[in-house]
Amino acid sequence: MxxxxxxxxxxxxxxxxxxxxxxxxxxxxxxxxxxxxxxxxxxxxKEYTFAKGVFGSPWVGLKWLEIIVNDPFTLKIVWNTLFLSLLNIVVGFPFPILIALMLNEVRSMLFKKSVQTLVYLPHFFSWVIIGGIFITLFSQESGIVNKIITLFRDEPLPFLYQANTWISIYVGSGIWKEAGFSAIIYLAALTSIDPTLYEAASVDGAGKFRKIWHITLPGIRPTIFLLLILSMGNIMEVGFDHVYVLQNDVVYSSSEVLSTYIYKIGLLGAQFSRSTALGLFESLVGFILVVTANRVARRFNQNLW
Incomplete structure (x- = not known):
């Protein structure tokens, strides 16, 4: 045997x-x-230096992590990162679902494919291009939006130089770029729903919204939870490119996040040990958030492990 x-x-x-x-x-x-x-x-x-290298640099224990925890400016940057990430999830996460639900109800294949292509296209643009588009639109001096505004009032609005409007532009540009890609994932998940469920619901007299609420959303719920858990894992990783191309000195206190700060103190400032400690802190927080999100999903039987 x-x-x-x-x-x-x-x-x-x-x-x-x-x-x-x-x-x-x-x-x-x-x-x-x-x-x-x-x-x-x-x-x-370690107290890392190029001259001594990784193995020769002296150990300093938790020195850099203690500096991070006790530095008010670093904590402000951590808060900015959490705030912008949570805002992206709370505001931006439902948009792909809504796009997928609306496209799923469209019966004209030509219109459906055209809209799907248009909303998916920005995903292929780099953040440099996206940043240039939004700066061109909202620039105070020569922006298209301010050109229209000045037709009705004397002064243009400083969209890119006020914290509230800058955050709105940041979130809006992220939704415009990535919503189409996530919508395709949800559209793929919608194809797995049994069409006979909709037929049975129609026989029972259910309308569009009842079908969406009782059939469509439960049918894509595993995909929603999966993408939500993955989003929680990246909550501390606010895209460097996204922030950097829109950032300016006026809104620095509200727009500086961990990725841009690590770039400035690590690559530009040569503080390698401190920037590495920040990266480790970022990874630990992301790990904790993923585990927490998975525990919450477990209550709905949608956990990953």
Whole structure:
């Protein structure tokens, strides 16, 4: 029996060799570019200098983490990061669902595909292009929006130089760029819903909104929870490009986030140990939020593990 089992295992292994060979680059990618760089976190516990290197630099324990916790400006940056990320999730997360629900109700395939292409297209633009578009639209001196506003009032509005309006532009540009991509994921999830459920609901006299509430939304609920958990994992990783291209000195106190701060003190300021400690802190908070979101999802039987 043991020999027969071993023979079957070997035969199954031989059949799967092509798949395993295809999987090797994926494993190599994660080992080289994801796991190996984690060794660099040791710098967060050292007084790192180029001259002494990683191994020669002296250990300082939790010095840099204590500086982060006790520095009011760093805590302000952490708050900015959390606030902008939560705002992106609270305001931006429902938009792809709404787009997918509306497109799912469209019966004209030409119109559906045209709208789908238009809302998906901005995903392919870099943040440099997106930033240039929104700066062109909302610039105080030459922005198109202010050109229209000055037709009705004397002074243009400083959209990019006030914290509230800057945050609105930041969130709005993020929704415009990424909502179409997420909507396609939800549209794919909608195809798995059994059409007979809608037919049965129509026989029972249910209208559009009742079908959406009782059939469509429950049908894509696993996808919603999955994307929400993934979003919670990235809550401390506000995109560097997104903030950097829209940022200016006037709204610095409200727009500075961990990614831009790490760039400035790490690459520009050569404070490698402190910036690494900030990155470690960012990763730890993200890990805690993912675990918390998964525990909440478990109550709805939609957890990942």
């Amino acid at each position: 043991h020999a027969l089992g071993a023979s079957r295992s070997w035969a199954r292994f031989k059949r799967n060799i092509p798949l395993l060979v295809m999987f090797v680059p994926v494993v190599a990618f994660y080992l080289i570019f994801k796991y190996a760089p984690m060794f660099g976190y040791v710098i967060a516990f």
